[in-house]
Amino acid sequence: MAQGALPGFRDFYPPEYADRAFIMRAWREVARRYGFAEYDGPPLEPLDLYTRKSGEEIVGQLYNFTDKGGREVALRPEMTPTFARMVASRANALRKPVRWFSIPQLFRYERQQKGRLREHFQLNVDLVGEADVTADAEVLACAVQMLREFGLGPTEFVARVSDRDLWRARFVRQGVAESDLPRLFAIVDKMERTPPEVTVKKLESLSISTNIIDAIFAFARPMTIDEFLDGFGGGSTMLESTKRLHRYAGYLYNLGVYDFVRIDTRIVRGLAYYTGIVFELFDALGEFRAIAGGGRYDNLLKASGGPDLPAVGFGMGDVVLGDLLRSRGYMTVDTPGVDVWIAYADDQSFAGALKVAADIRELGISVEYSLNRPQLARQLKVAGSAGARYVIIVSPDDWRSGKVTFRNMLLGLQGTMVHTALLQELASRVHLGDRLRQDLWFLGDGNPAG
Amino acid sequence: MAQGALPGFRDFYPPEYADRAFIMRAWREVARRYGFAEYDGPPLEPLDLYTRKSGEEIVGQLYNFTDKGGREVALRPEMTPTFARMVASRANALRKPVRWFSIPQLFRYERQQKGRLREHFQLNVDLVGEADVTADAEVLACAVQMLREFGLGPTEFVARVSDRDLWRARFVRQGVAESDLPRLFAIVDKMERTPPEVTVKKLESLSISTNIIDAIFAFARPMTIDEFLDGFGGGSTMLESTKRLHRYAGYLYNLGVYDFVRIDTRIVRGLAYYTGIVFELFDALGEFRAIAGGGRYDNLLKASGGPDLPAVGFGMGDVVLGDLLRSRGYMTVDTPGVDVWIAYADDQSFAGALKVAADIRELGISVEYSLNRPQLARQLKVAGSAGARYVIIVSPDDWRSGKVTFRNMLLGLQGTMVHTALLQELASRVHLGDRLRQDLWFLGDGNPAG
Numbered sequence: 001m002a003q004g005a006l007p008g009f010r011d012f013y014p015p016e017y018a019d020r021a022f023i024m025r026a027w028r029e030v031a032r033r034y035g036f037a038e039y040d041g042p043p044l045e046p047l048d049l050y051t052r053k054s055g056e057e058i059v060g061q062l063y064n065f066t067d068k069g070g071r072e073v074a075l076r077p078e079m080t081p082t083f084a085r086m087v088a089s090r091a092n093a094l095r096k097p098v099r100w101f102s103i104p105q106l107f108r109y110e111r112q113q114k115g116r117l118r119e120h121f122q123l124n125v126d127l128v129g130e131a132d133v134t135a136d137a138e139v140l141a142c143a144v145q146m147l148r149e150f151g152l153g154p155t156e157f158v159a160r161v162s163d164r165d166l167w168r169a170r171f172v173r174q175g176v177a178e179s180d181l182p183r184l185f186a187i188v189d190k191m192e193r194t195p196p197e198v199t200v201k202k203l204e205s206l207s208i209s210t211n212i213i214d215a216i217f218a219f220a221r222p223m224t225i226d227e228f229l230d231g232f233g234g235g236s237t238m239l240e241s242t243k244r245l246h247r248y249a250g251y252l253y254n255l256g257v258y259d260f261v262r263i264d265t266r267i268v269r270g271l272a273y274y275t276g277i278v279f280e281l282f283d284a285l286g287e288f289r290a291i292a293g294g295g296r297y298d299n300l301l302k303a304s305g306g307p308d309l310p311a312v313g314f315g316m317g318d319v320v321l322g323d324l325l326r327s328r329g330y331m332t333v334d335t336p337g338v339d340v341w342i343a344y345a346d347d348q349s350f351a352g353a354l355k356v357a358a359d360i361r362e363l364g365i366s367v368e369y370s371l372n373r374p375q376l377a378r379q380l381k382v383a384g385s386a387g388a389r390y391v392i393i394v395s396p397d398d399w400r401s402g403k404v405t406f407r408n409m410l411l412g413l414q415g416t417m418v419h420t421a422l423l424q425e426l427a428s429r430v431h432l433g434d435r436l437r438q439d440l441w442f443l444g445d446g447n448p449a450g
Numbered sequence: 451m452a453q454g455a456l457p458g459f460r461d462f463y464p465p466e467y468a469d470r471a472f473i474m475r476a477w478r479e480v481a482r483r484y485g486f487a488e489y490d491g492p493p494l495e496p497l498d499l500y501t502r503k504s505g506e507e508i509v510g511q512l513y514n515f516t517d518k519g520g521r522e523v524a525l526r527p528e529m530t531p532t533f534a535r536m537v538a539s540r541a542n543a544l545r546k547p548v549r550w551f552s553i554p555q556l557f558r559y560e561r562q563q564k565g566r567l568r569e570h571f572q573l574n575v576d577l578v579g580e581a582d583v584t585a586d587a588e589v590l591a592c593a594v595q596m597l598r599e600f601g602l603g604p605t606e607f608v609a610r611v612s613d614r615d616l617w618r619a620r621f622v623r624q625g626v627a628e629s630d631l632p633r634l635f636a637i638v639d640k641m642e643r644t645p646p647e648v649t650v651k652k653l654e655s656l657s658i659s660t661n662i663i664d665a666i667f668a669f670a671r672p673m674t675i676d677e678f679l680d681g682f683g684g685g686s687t688m689l690e691s692t693k694r695l696h697r698y699a700g701y702l703y704n705l706g707v708y709d710f711v712r713i714d715t716r717i718v719r720g721l722a723y724y725t726g727i728v729f730e731l732f733d734a735l736g737e738f739r740a741i742a743g744g745g746r747y748d749n750l751l752k753a754s755g756g757p758d759l760p761a762v763g764f765g766m767g768d769v770v771l772g773d774l775l776r777s778r779g780y781m782t783v784d785t786p787g788v789d790v791w792i793a794y795a796d797d798q799s800f801a802g803a804l805k806v807a808a809d810i811r812e813l814g815i816s817v818e819y820s821l822n823r824p825q826l827a828r829q830l831k832v833a834g835s836a837g838a839r840y841v842i843i844v845s846p847d848d849w850r851s852g853k854v855t856f857r858n859m860l861l862g863l864q865g866t867m868v869h870t871a872l873l874q875e876l877a878s879r880v881h882l883g884d885r886l887r888q889d890l891w892f893l894g895d896g897n898p899a900g
Contacts, residue, residue, distance in 0.1 A: 003499075004539060006523060009492035011536050014550065017488050033811045035788045035818035038467050042459035042569065043493060043555065044513065044525070049453075063494065065515030068559045073456060075494070086461050089454060095836060097821060100464065105493065109518045119492065127821075134821040141808075254804035256812075338485045354704035361483045361595070362706075368485035371547060371577075371584040386545060 008110065008118030014336060020121070022333045023318050023325070024103055026149045027123045034142040036101040036125055041082035043105060047072035049081045053273075053304060063107045063118075075107035079124040079315070081304065087128055088306030096129030096309075117319060125294075126313030128301065133244050136277045136296060137251030139312045143281060143292055144257040146316060150330045154259045157291065157324075160222065161279045162267040163245065169238040170219060175212050184208075185268040191220055192266055220265045225249040228263040248277065269293060273300045279314070283324050291324060292316035337387020342369040343379040345395035352394040356404060356419065360392070363427050384409060392422075458560065458568030464786060470571070472783045473768050473775070474553055476599045477573045484592040486551040486575055491532035493555060497522035499531045503723075503754060513557050513568075525557035529574040529765070531754065537578055538756030546579030546759075567769060575744075576763030578751065583694050586727045586746060587701030589762045593731060593742055594707040596766060600780045604709045607741065607774075610672065611729045612717040613695065619688040620669060625662050634658075635718040638670055642716055672714040675699040698727065719743060723750045729764070733774050741774060742766035787837020792819040793829040795845035802844040806854060806869065810842070813877050834859060842872075 005011050012020055028038065047064050064074035076082060079102055087098055102124045110116050125142055127135050140159060147157050164185065172178050187202045194202075196217070203213045219232060225245060233242040245263075252258045261279075269278045278295030282288070294314020302308040325331040340360050344353040350373060357367045368386060370379045376393070383391050393405040398416060406422060407414035455461050462470055478488065497514050514524035526532060529552055537548055552574045560566050575592055577585050590609060597607050614635065622628050637652045644652075646667070653663045669682060675695060683692040695713075702708045711729075719728045728745030732738070744764020752758040775781040790810055794803040800823060807817045818836060820829045826843070833841050843855040848866060856872060857864035 003496060004535070005492050006494060006496060006517075006521065007519075009494060011492070011532075012490040013536065013540070014487035014489050017490055020490075021488065029814070033814060033816050035816055037464035037786055038471065039464050040462040040467055040470075042455050042461070044456060044459060044557070044569075046453060046456060060518075063515075063517060065513075067456075067513060068510075069457075071456065082461075085454070086463065090463070099818070107494070119494075130821045132822060134823070138821060145811075250801065251804060254801045254808070256805075256808040336487060351700065351704045354701060355706075358591075358704070358706040364479070364483060366483050366485055368549070371580045371588060372582055373584070 006118070008116065010117065010119070015333075018333045018336065019322060019326075019331055020318060022331065023321060024121070027101075027103060027146060027316075030142065030145050030149050031101040031123075031125060034099075034125075034138070034145070036099045036127075036142070039083075039086065039100050039102050040104065041076070041079070041086060041102070043076055043107075044073050045076055045082060047074045049085065050074055050077060053081055053300075061108050061110070063109055076104060077106055077108045079104045079106065079122065080126075080300070080313075083124065083126055084301050084304040084306050087301065087309075088304070091307035091309070097135065098126070098128040100128075101125045121318040123292075123316040123318075124313065125315075126311060128309050128311040130312075131298065131310035133248045133277070134251060135310075135312050137248055137255060139294065139314060140252065140261070140279055141255040141257045143279070143294065143314050143316065144260045147281065147291065147321075148260075150325055151332075152324075152328065152330060155284055156328060157260065157281055157283050158222075159257075159261045159279050159281050160264040160267050161225070161261055161277060162263065162265045162269075163241060163277045164268060164274070165241040165276065166232075166238065166245070166265055167219075169241045170232065171212065171216070174215075175209055176206070180206050180208075188216075188220055188266050189268045222262045222264040222266075225252075225258075225261060225263050245277075269295060273297045273303075275299055276312075281316070283328075287327070288320050288324055291320050335387060337389065338366040338368040339389050340365055340367050341379075341383035341386065341388035341391045342367060343376060343383060343391055343393045344369075344373075345376050345393065347373055348396050349394040349399055352399045356392055356394055359419075359423055360426065363423065363430055365426065365430055456568075458566065460567065460569070465783075468783045468786065469772060469776075469781055470768060472781065473771060474571070477551075477553060477596060477766075480592065480595050480599050481551040481573075481575060484549075484575075484588070484595070486549045486577075486592070489533075489536065489550050489552050490554065491526070491529070491536060491552070493526055493557075494523050495526055495532060497524045499535065500524055500527060503531055503750075511558050511560065513559055526554060527556055527558045529554045529556065529572065530576075530750070530763075533574065533576055534751050534754040534756050537751065537759075538754070541757035541759070547585065548576070548578040550578075551575045571768040573742075573766040573768075574763065575766075576761060578759050578761040580762075581748065581760035583698045583727070584701060585760075585762050587698055587705060589744065589764060590702065590711070590729055591705040591707045593729070593744065593764050593766065594710045597731065597741065597771075598710075600775055601782075602774075602778065602780060605734055606778060607710065607731055607733050608672075609707075609711045609729050609731050610714040610717050611675070611711055611727060612713065612715045612719075613691060613727045614718060614724075615691040615726065616682075616688065616695070616715055617669075619691045620682065621662065621666070624665075625659055626656070630656050630658075638666075638716050639718045641670055670715045672712045672716075675702075675708075675711060675713050678713040695727075719745060723747045723753075725749055726762075731766070733778075737777070738770050738774050741770050785837055787839065788816040788818040789839050790815055790817050791829075791833035791836065791838035791841045792817060793826055793833060793841055793843045794819075794823075795826050795843065797823055798846050799844040799849055802849045806842055806844055809869075809873055810876065813873065813880055815876065815880055 050058055062074045062077055067073050103121055105119055105121050107119050110118055127139050144159055176184060183206055187199060191199050200213055229242060229246055232238065252261055267278060267280055274295045275298045276296030280290045281292040282290055292314050296312040298310040301311055342353045342357045344350050353369055357369055361367045370382055380391060389409055391407040391409060398404055402418050403416050404419045404422060405414055405416045500508055512524045512527055517523050553571055555569055555571050557569050560568055577589050594609055626634060633656055637649060641649050650663055679692060679696055682688065702711055717728060717730055724745040725748040726746030730740045731742040732740055742764050746762045748760040751761055792803045792807045794800050803819055807819055811817050820832055830841060839859055841857040841859060848854055852868050853866050854869045854872060855864055855866045
């Protein structure tokens with residue numbers, strides 16, 4: 001039993017699970033607010049769902065096998081194929097736009113590296129059925145809000161936006177061949193981490209003139225959308241894409257997220273299926289890998305054999321985000337611990353303690369008590385180390401007159417009161433599912449605990 | 451793309467996902483109230499984690515394969531081995547008793563039958579480190595409360611409790627050989643679905659006398675614990691187990707769940723690892739398979755190579771429970787639909803609509819709007835079919851004076867008011883994450899909507 005989880009797989013002990021739940025709760029809360037409905041699919045899918053989209057070469061990264069019925073299957077490495085399949089099979093019945101999100105656990109057999117995981121949870125938000133840039137703005141606003149929800153502000157992360165059409169519009173009629181664009185994008189994709197002179201050499205190898213290379217360097221750097229439009233919005237060849245970008249910027253402004261957004265045409269997103277505006281969210285200090293990425297993929301659903309519907313979406317994993325939140329002090333997870341510990345002065349009071357436990361739990365308050373009936377002093381010590389906020393002590397004399405002692409562990413104050421009156425007080429102060437508020441300290445007569 | 455999910459795997463479209471979330475929310479709420487903390491492990495584990503506990507014959511039911519690193523792995527068919535592994539590796543550091551729960555998705559390659567699933571979600575609640583029957587009572591109370599939480603009452607489900615020790619205590623010194631107990635239990639396990647005369651024949655084949663057979667039939671039927679103690683509690687050979695049962699009944703009574711419990715010694719639970727009291731929850735009409743099952747397994751952790759700690763726990767799947775809740779009218783899932791739909795009288799008002807959307811979402815209220823800018827009448831129609839509870843209409847004249855129109859869709863009433871005042875009203879009426887309450891209808895001047 002020394003053996004642990006498989007390499008690259010995580011055990012979520014309660015503290016780690018609480019972090020995970022903290023992230024997922026925020027994701028669900030924001031998605032709900034943006035009108036996205038949650039769905040899920042199977043973690044195991046037919047293998048060809050992935051090879052059809054990504055080619056046979058993806059198999060090297062999959063957890064795939066032949067099941068006992070002879071089917072070629074794989075643990076899902078991404079959610080989009082499942083999403084496409086589900087939308088496709090009910091395409092006519094679904095209200096458009098389809099606004100769905102999911103938080104699947106995804107699996108990839110990554111080559112083993114220190115700390116490299118083989119599973120993660122990934123928020124997937126997708127909006128299907130709207131081709132206009134209004135949908136792009138709505139989805140980016142939702143992605144930005146996902147991070148704002150944790151407290152992260154515009155000095156802490158940035159959404160970097162791009163659109164391959166801007167490249168095509170600006171450079172194709174100025175000496176870059178359309179057929180060279182894939183190679184140009186491959187160079188651009190690496191620009192940020194490549195010395196300029198190396199990038200120049202690479203561009204020269206595409207027979208791009210010095211003039212154009214200068215223009216590319218001026219074009220391929222981060223700036224606000226307004227700066228970009230000022231600098232590059234004038235050319236008539238860019239009219240369509242800049243008009244679209246201009247509207248996009250306006251919507252982002254109205255949706256309250258403009259300050260988080262920069263144009264950065266170096267973002268070309270490796271995935272071949274994007275067809276319009278793409279974006280990635282990064283921490284502003286550049287310490288971490290991308291927090292999220294997404295964009296428009298108008299051809300994918302049809303190419304997957306589904307309906308011909310435009311779509312835009314993004315994915316956000318739990319690992320980079322969790323690291324960022326911890327590093328910036330935003331992983332503010334509630335300390336564990338029950339609300340109320342029920343203690344009993346002696347064996348004879350145990351039955352009363354159980355009744356009190358049942359009564360308090362009925363109010364939606366979390367309750368624990370010692371099962372092995374130790375001395376009262378020991379119970380109180382255990383209650384403290386278990387993080388209990390309040391302790392109710394049942395003792396024979398009090399209990400005969402229907403009373404209990406209520407102790408605030410934080411303040412060390414306690415008082416004795418009628419049990420039914422305490423229940424009424426608690427009921428009026430607690431919402432089902434909420435944590436007990438800290439203002440309960442004045443219950444009882446407020447004497448310091450002995 | 452006509453192809454769907456693998457046989458036995460479920461797609462959770464938003465309505466089905468809402469049912470699943472409804473069940474899980476209740477599970478989590480009750481577990482929290484009982485002081486259990488959530489954990490999770492990997493869905494993929496080393497194969498020998500399962501073969502070590504259940505023998506090689508379990509492999510026929512597993513989704514197992516060799517991963518790209520040559521490891522024999524399997525999708526988890528149950529949670530207990532993962533739980534045992536996790537507890538074992540931190541056994542000394544964990545506060546005892548360990549009170550944990552989890553809601554893993556589990557996978558079994560079941561032979562294909564109509565409607566037979568190959569995955570399900572299973573609540574696992576376990577309490578480790580307490581040998582006394584107080585722990586058994588606490589865990590059963592928690593299991594019962596899981597169903598009560600949905601509204602199910604004592605006429606709708608029953609917890610059937612048993613303890614093999616009662617059999618041993620009553621019958622071993624009266625003519626049934628200790629070595630015959632496994633065969634006796636195999637017969638007893640089938641008694642409920644077997645004609646009495648067949649059971650008699652089977653018992654006779656164990657050389658059990660007619661007297662004892664009569665006693666077995668009197669013993670092996672459902673009754674209240676008090677009835678059982680009255681009828682069978684007197685014999686000195688049963689003293690230990692009846693004393694334990696008597697205390698157990700008292701704790702269940704104090705915890706408020708006695709009315710849900712029957713002794714039924716025919717429950718022997720197939721799993722070999724139970725060592726004390728076992729229980730199963732059934733619907734009272736007997737229409738469904740067991741809703742939950744569990745009991746004490748004091749030897750399992752040690753036998754799995756873990757610490758020598760007593761343990762008690764149960765599992766409850768989402769499938770039978772979901773069928774039961776639907777059948778009894780307790781699957782009372784909120785109808786989907788956003789709280790507020792933002793409409794705009796014309797293109798010119800679209801920017802204002804986006805601002806309003808952002809403002810309202812900031813309050814924690816869910817908001818949607820038409821992305822493709824159709825006519826207002828069309829927007830209102832879409833809002834209705836999307837299930838929006840309220841509509842805010844932004845029109846150019848109102849918006850210039852900072853006003854919007856607020857419409858209650860249910861009542862068809864509407865009024866025009868200052869946007870910032872509306873925000874204040876909404877903020878005072880909504881809790882973050884809550885659904886907007888229906889008493890918003892009197893906002894504005896309450897004129898019937900045109």
